[in-house]
Amino acid sequence: MQTQNSSRILRMNELHQKVGLSKSLLYALIAAGKFPQGFKLTSNGRSRGWFESTIDEYLAERSAQEQT
Numbered sequence: 769m770q771t772q773n774s775s776r777i778l779r780m781n782e783l784h785q786k787v788g789l790s791k792s793l794l795y796a797l798i799a800a801g802k803f804p805q806g807f808k809l810t811s812n813g814r815s816r817g818w819f820e821s822t823i824d825e826y827l828a829e830r831s832a833q834e835q836t
Contacts, residue, residue: 777809777817786823 784791797803804826806816 776820778820778823779815779817783818783823786820787827 778786780791780794784794787794789797794803798805804818804822806818809815809817
């Protein structure tokens with residue numbers, strides 16, 4: 769069963785605040801394949817979203833890499 773936070777969708781404004789990186793750096797990391805890509809919120813739109821749980825997992829993995 770998913771928790772309420774795991775199904776929460778973050779848009780770029782919330783995303784960059786959560787991870788502490790600028791929007792331009794996030795876009796560069798996404799383009800380089802070093803950050804989760806997110807998904808389109810509408811089939812023909814440009815807006816993207818990220819599940820908060822995906823971002824939490826990414827941050828946990830990055831933290832674990834730094835500790836090794």
